[in-house]
Amino acid sequence: MKWAGFSQFWAMGGYGLYVWGSFFVTFAVIILEVYLLKKGRVQTLKLLKRMRNFENEA
Amino acid sequence: MKPRHKKLLLIGIGLAGIGLISALVLNAFRSNLVFFFSPTQVARGEAPTAKAFRIGGLVEVGSVKRQPDGINVRFVVTDTAKSIPVVYQGILPDLFKEGKGVVAEGKLGPDGLFTATQVLAKHDENYMPPEAAHAVEQAQKSQKTLVTE
Amino acid sequence: MAINLYYYASPATFYQLSGKLIPWFGWSAAILTLIGLYISFFVAPTDFQQGEAYRIIFIHVPAAWMSMFIYLVMAFWGAIGLAFKTRLSFMMSRALAPTGALFTFVALWTGALWGKPMWGAWWVWDARLTSELILLFLYIGIMALWAAIDDPQRGDRAGALLTLVGAINVPIIYFSVKWWNTLHQGASIKPSGTSMHEAMLAGMLIMAFAAWFYTIAVALYRVRTLIIERERNSEWVKALTGK
Numbered sequence: 001m002k003w004a005g006f007s008q009f010w011a012m013g014g015y016g017l018y019v020w021g022s023f024f025v026t027f028a029v030i031i032l033e034v035y036l037l038k039k040g041r042v043q044t045l046k047l048l049k050r051m052r053n054f055e056n057e058a
Numbered sequence: 059m060k061p062r063h064k065k066l067l068l069i070g071i072g073l074a075g076i077g078l079i080s081a082l083v084l085n086a087f088r089s090n091l092v093f094f095f096s097p098t099q100v101a102r103g104e105a106p107t108a109k110a111f112r113i114g115g116l117v118e119v120g121s122v123k124r125q126p127d128g129i130n131v132r133f134v135v136t137d138t139a140k141s142i143p144v145v146y147q148g149i150l151p152d153l154f155k156e157g158k159g160v161v162a163e164g165k166l167g168p169d170g171l172f173t174a175t176q177v178l179a180k181h182d183e184n185y186m187p188p189e190a191a192h193a194v195e196q197a198q199k200s201q202k203t204l205v206t207e
Numbered sequence: 208m209a210i211n212l213y214y215y216a217s218p219a220t221f222y223q224l225s226g227k228l229i230p231w232f233g234w235s236a237a238i239l240t241l242i243g244l245y246i247s248f249f250v251a252p253t254d255f256q257q258g259e260a261y262r263i264i265f266i267h268v269p270a271a272w273m274s275m276f277i278y279l280v281m282a283f284w285g286a287i288g289l290a291f292k293t294r295l296s297f298m299m300s301r302a303l304a305p306t307g308a309l310f311t312f313v314a315l316w317t318g319a320l321w322g323k324p325m326w327g328a329w330w331v332w333d334a335r336l337t338s339e340l341i342l343l344f345l346y347i348g349i350m351a352l353w354a355a356i357d358d359p360q361r362g363d364r365a366g367a368l369l370t371l372v373g374a375i376n377v378p379i380i381y382f383s384v385k386w387w388n389t390l391h392q393g394a395s396i397k398p399s400g401t402s403m404h405e406a407m408l409a410g411m412l413i414m415a416f417a418a419w420f421y422t423i424a425v426a427l428y429r430v431r432t433l434i435i436e437r438e439r440n441s442e443w444v445k446a447l448t449g450k
Contacts, residue, residue, distance in 0.1 A: 002249055009248070013259035018324050022263045022317040026270070029309055030421070037425060041432045048439055048448040080372070083341060093333040093388045114388060151327030153256060161390055178326045183395040185261060186404040187252035 094161045097140035107166045113142055114161040114180060122156055135160060135172070142166075146174040153179035218295055218434045219443045225427040232424035239417035246410035254407075263321040264407070268395075269415040271314035273422060274342060275377050277307035281349075282374040285367030295430075297363035298437065300370065301353060302430035306422050308346035315339060326390060334383035335391035338376055345373040359437060 003009040012019040094114030095105040105111050113135055121134035131150065134141050144162050154160060159180035164173045186194075247265040254261040281300045288296035318336070319329045330336065349369050356362035384393045395403050403411070438444045 012262070013253070015258065015260035015324055018260055018320040019262050022266050022320045025316055026266050026313050029313065033306065033309055033425065037428050037432075041428070044432050044436055045448060048435060048444070051439065052445065052448055077372075080375075093331070093390055095388075149327075151325065152260075153325050154327075158256075176328070178328055178331065178390055180390055181256055181325060181392055182402075183392040184256075184402040185254050185264070185395060185407050188255040190404060191255035 096137040097135060097142045098137055100142060100166070101140045105166075110163060110165050110175070112161055112163045113144075113172060114159070115141075117154065117156050117158060117160050119156045133160075135162060142172050143170070144172045144174050144177075146177050148175075148177070150177055151179040153181050155179075218298075218438055219441070221295060222431055222434050222443075225431055229424050229427050229431075232420045232427070236417050236420035236424055239413055239420060243410055243414035243417050246406060246413060251406045251410045252404060257325055260321065260324050261407075263317050265410050265414050267314060267317040267321060268411055269418045270310045270317065271339070272415055273418045274307060274311035274314050274339070275380055277303050277310065277422060278342065278345070278370075278377055279374065281307065282370045285370045288363060289367050289371075294437070295434075297367065298430050298433045299426070300367060301363075302426045302433060303422070304346055304350050304353075305429070306425050308343065308350065310418070310422075311339065311343040311346060315343065328390075331390050333389040333391055334387045335380065335389045338380040338383055341376055342373075342380060345369075345376060349373070 010016055010020075094112035097113065097115055099105055100107070100113060105113070115135040115137040118134040118136045118141060121132075123132045124130075125132065130145055130147050132143065132145050133156075134143050136142075144164075146162065146164075154177065159182065161178045161180050162172065162174040163176040163178075166172050184191075243265065247262055251262070251265075253259060281303045284296040284300040284303070287293060288300065315336075318339075322331070323329045349366050352369055353362050353366045356365055383389060384391050395401060396408075401408060435444050435447065439448075
């Protein structure tokens with residue numbers, strides 16, 4: 001095992017703030033992108049459905 | 059004017075605008091393209107010595123001297139051909155080491171002493187564990203002794 | 208062959224096909240990310256100069272590669288769209304842009320967090336950093352242009368033109384460290400050989416492949432939404448979105 005415990009792993013040789021700041025922000029924006037994509041698709045499908053209903057009624 | 063011509067005109071205006079922006083960007087960019095000057099370039103008078111500029115090279119081995127006041131540090135930037143003495147007051151980056159790359163921003167005095175306001179470390183593109191770095195060093199040393207022998 | 212290509216270039220067929228492909232790319236990306244993270248933190252050794260701080264490379268370099276590569280792919284689809292008037296190519300271009308901007312942001316962000324402890328500065332105006340920032344502005348500019356033009360066909364063409372003009376920035380980014388004095392170091396992977404330890408290199412390449420698969424999955428997902436939006440009046444979308 002490379003690391004002698006979790007606190008050492010967390011510290012990253014004194015560069016913890018920079019290393020974890022990089023990794024966490026990256027995964028945060030990726031999760032945000034996936035969330036926005038799913039939301040966008042649901043909204044589009046809803047909109048199209050509403051248009052269909054409107055056409056069918058007309 | 060036909061709608062088609064109008065459209066073409068709009069596209070033309072757009073392209074001209076984009077061209078102008080890129081020209082401006084490139085121009086602004088050019089003044090910053092040379093991020094630093096080597097001591098040789100400074101000796102040849104290529105650096106804008108009238109204002110603040112950056113010098114880059116290696117920190118000469120054995121040249122780093124912390125002043126007794128504990129604030130100022132002096133070192134020499136060299137490109138092996140020419141060298142410039144530097145005085146700096148402030149925090150040095152972690153990678154600042156003798157024999158390693160450095161970029162210093164500041165002004166060159168009439169006495170040839172460069173007063174730096176910022177010192178940046180420039181590292182190389184080699185990534186390896188310390189043992190491997192040690193082995194490379196040893197190999198280079200033995201090669202040198204072979205050559206001199 | 209030609210008939211085949213047209214078959215897949217039809218939005219309706221592509222919609223079905225891409226729907227089947229997305230889970231494969233998505234799961235590949237997730238698995239590769241886990242392997243890559245494991246190598247990044249538990250297999251790759253400590254660096255001789257930079258200690259543990261160098262581990263940012265496992266995000267920074269793949270993100271920077273993707274930021275340039277996605278732009279080139281966008282420019283490619285834009286050019287195909289302009290030349291052959293294929294609707295789907297323009298949509299592909301549109302679907303890639305947000306992810307390209309995301310990776311450009313990540314490259315700049317991780318670069319700042321890496322530069323501060325190693326160089327001693329969050330940001331410097333050297334050629335590499337400046338040209339990468341211009342890339343971010345290009346992505347934002349292109350997306351703004353698409354958003355500003357209501358007519359999809361006109362927007363497609365204008366966006367493709369801007370993308371193609373901006374493509375000149377990509378070789379500038381890549382070669383900047385070679386052409387000019389920069390604070391940023393040169394490339395570690397060159398045709399002449401690699402200046403990286405094997406485990407470090409393996410981690411970086413696996414993360415790069417993960418980023419690739421992620422990009423494909425996300426771009427396909429986005430293009431599917433674009434397709435049903437644009438083709439909403441066609442019979443197949445009407446059948447899809449229900450009675």
